[in-house]
Amino acid sequence: MALPYTNLIATPIENPDAQITFSISDELGRYKLELKKAIPYKIEITHMGFSKITDTLQIEESTTKNYTLLESNESLEAVLVKAEMAVIVKEDTITYRTDQFKTGDERKLRDILKKLPGVEVDREGNVTVNGKQVTKLMIEGKEFFFGDPKLGVNNIPADAVDEVEALDNYSEVAFLKGLKDSDKMALNIKLKEGKKKFAFGDIETGAGHEDRYLVNPTLFYYSPKTSVNFIGDFNNAGQKSFSMSDYINFEGGYADMIDRPNAFSIYRDDFAQFLNQQDFVFNQNDFGAGSLSQDLGRNWQLDAYSIINRGIVETQNSSDITYQTGMAEDELRTQESEQEMLFSINKAKLRYDNIKDLDMFIDLLVKTSDADSQSTLNSLTASRENFVVTNQSPRKLDVSKTMSINKQFSYKHTTSINTKLQYVESENTQDWLFNQPVFSNLIPFQPDGDSFNLLQNNRSITRAAQIDVKHYWVLHNFHHIYPVVGTDYFSQYYGSNDAQILEDGSVNPFQEAGFNNDLDFRLLDAYAGFQYKTKIGDLTIRPGVIAHSFHWSTAQFDETQVNQQKFAFLPELMMKYEFNSSKKLNFDYNLRTQFGNVQQFANRLRLMNFNSLYRGNEELKNQLYHQYRLRYSNFNMFKGLFLNASVNYNRRFQSIRNQTEIEGIDQVNTSIYTDLPENSYSFNSSVSKLIRKLRFGISGGVTLSDYSRIINEEIIDYNSNSYNYAFTFSTRFKEKWPNVELRFQQFYNDLSSVAIDNQFIQTSPNINVSYRFFEDFLFKADYQYNHYKNRTQNQSNVFEIGSASLLYGKEDSPWEIGIEATNLFDVRFKNNNSVNQFLVNDQRIFIQPRIIMLKLNYRL
Secondary structure, three states: OOOOOOEEEEEEOOOOOOOOEEEEOOOOOOOOOOOOOOOOEEEEEEOOOEOOEEEEEOOOOOOOOOOOOOEOOOOHHHOOOHHHOOEEEEOOEEEEEHHHOOOOOOOEHHHHHOOOOOEEEOOOOOEEEOOEEEEEEEEOOEEOOOOOHHHHHOOOEHHHEEEEEEEEOOOOOHHHOOOOOOOOEEEEEEEOHHHOOEEEEEEEEEEEOOOEEEEEEEEEEEOOOEEEEEEEEEEOOOOOOOOHHHHHHHOOOHHHHOOOOOHHHHHHOHHHHHHOOOOOOEEEEEEEEEEEEEEEEOOEEEEEEEEEEEEEEEEEEEEEEEEOOOOOOOEEEEEEEEEEEEEEEEEEEEEEEOOOOEEEEEEEEEEEEEEEEEEEEEEEOOOOEEEEEEEEEEEEEEEEEEEEEEEEOOOOEEEEEEEEEEEEEEEEEEEEEEOOOOOOOOOOOOOOOOOEEEEEEEEEEEEEEEEEEEEEEEEEOOEEEEEEEEEEEEEEEEEEEEEEEOOOOOEEEOHHHOEOEEEEEEEEEEEEEEEEEEEEOOEEEEEEEEEEEEEEEEEEOOEEEEEEEEEEEEEEEEEEEEEEOOEEEEEEEEEEEEOOOHHHHOOOEEEEEOOEEEEOOOOOOOEEEEEEEEEEEEEEOOOOEEEEEEEEEEEEEEEEEEEEEEEOOEEEEEEEEEOOOEEEEEEEEEEEEEEOOEEEEEEEEEEEEEEEEEEOOEEEEEEEEEEEEEEEEEEOOOOOOOEEEEEEEEEEEEEEOOOOEEEEEEEEEEEEEEEEEOOOEEEEEEEEEEEEEEOOOOEEEEEEEEEEEEEEOOOOOOEEEEEEEEOOOOOOEEEEEEEOOOEEEEEEEEOOOOEEEEEEEEEO
């Protein structure tokens, strides 16, 4: 009988400190060890539940050798093999002994993760394991900054890491494992023995020309009961420690947002717009994040963190815009802006967990943001020139309290109760100054000197209360039923006021022209349903259905406009087939529903931009769409092969979309509720192969969509297709040779209708080099070439981005000194091409110039 996932360790006998070779057998019991010729090795073979085998081996040529393991009578506690294994695969957990993969040039956790088989890390610090996104990070089993992976991946020192555990289908509540189906992937970082009750970290400082500076302390203290973390980042060199994906993670992650009404509206708030600024001519960033985790005893745990960020961003861009509707003239648009933002995220969580049968917590989250921005925009066409100065002052307060109780009454009965209360208040004052009236046929401007001043105030208040009760009833080991009942209540107010401010200080109101909103929107969603879960051999099936009763109302200026009720039945199906612990096939189907945000129900006009007006619609209803997903994953340590593939299909049949009226470059958008169908199909896959010290990979994706839009009262059908592929190659030498990462990728985009056909190609080869020489020097360089081509108009844009650093530090010294250069070629702008139903935009986004900094790093 073959024994899959058996660990084999080969240690050179004459030099035990030399590199260890390891292997894990595949599902057929096959293994492969790469040994040096004529060198004696000690072979150790271990498998849980079997007696350990120790052998000596010295080979002159490639050979095959079989081993037979005998069942062991020893208790589990007596088997101590973990410390010697390089990789352990056990059900949903993969454990990596990182010392077996280090090459000596690692500085942060991300550098280690990139060398682990099946693990990928992108430039931002997002991690995937066997194709699945990591959504939670823990250290010694405790959440790091409430689980945000990127903060830890980019900041935890590499020399503190002993093991990395990848936990698939992760469940925060231990006794819900096997009951609550989770698709989450988590990482648990285990520290070296000397770091388990120890203060560690590093402090990096830097200074460069033109008063550039960098101060980046990362300080950590861990003990069995207490952990304290601090991450600081104070610089004017363009580094941002908190991004939009971090913000999403602190909101609960993408998966948790799907079923929450208005959840995706966070992409449109002013805070999100600030975080999305990735390219700028200047950025000053003052970031501080601190967290505390304290074991209070008797199964109580206190976790708290606070993140504060002050940022100043200056941006500049220029666009050549070709409009694809009507007889609109081409437009040259330039814009400069400066924004200062101060935000904070603060959370405290008190949790009781006795592991066995009770887990409960209560947390309080407070988010604040306060910003001021100014921008100047110039729009030039053949017939007119618009000059616009805009000042904005967005403010936001978000307070929420969550409580969760999970109780296991017996093996057969477990209940989860989750509640949430939330209060959100936001306000934004926008002061526009135009050189000429805009939308003169709709906005009743009065003549007022050489400029026209429009003042707009937007204010919204949201109150929400949610409760969800789910019971897990085990009828039999292979038959479960999960009834669920709950209610969500939302009360939202939205007000907008547009008016002209005249030079003498008087106000010209626009309300009689159809502007200004004073809307109350209320939604009550009461639901009940069940899931049934069964297992047939290696196949797990979980069908279910949830019945919703929606009741919503809108009132504009205290006059009721809508008071409706609607029922919806939302079926779902999950199927999972496990060929073995490393080869899985998953299928998910959901019929999903979602209401629009409160602004989409506000049926009076509001100015969005100098050439854009928006009007909501009180007659909107809930959107409905089918969602299908098929995923396959397979990793084979024996062959060094890692394969992941997924197919997704979404079909919308009741949607909230914009109906657009266009005249020249001006457009008026109105939200409508439509049954125009929309289909989107996507396929993504990746394959990587390890051959000794080399890794080869290929990945690709296809996204196809067809949809319709109403433009100038005409229904226009569109097809949007995108394709991408990438070839990758990397090395992981430990000495003598540089390590290289090569990546060649291309993106194809095509948007077409009866009247238009736009095709774009982006080619982006990239090389990354890391080379340690003379033992104490570390050289790193990164280069990326970008080529954009508009095949329709036969236009091309090229820019190159590079960076390099040279560091010096002795292995036994805490000090490290170096020099770093970003934007090595002093590129002043990036090129970007984009297209939508209305226009083609050839954009130049200006970026900060070359920065050269001297750096000094001290490791605690």
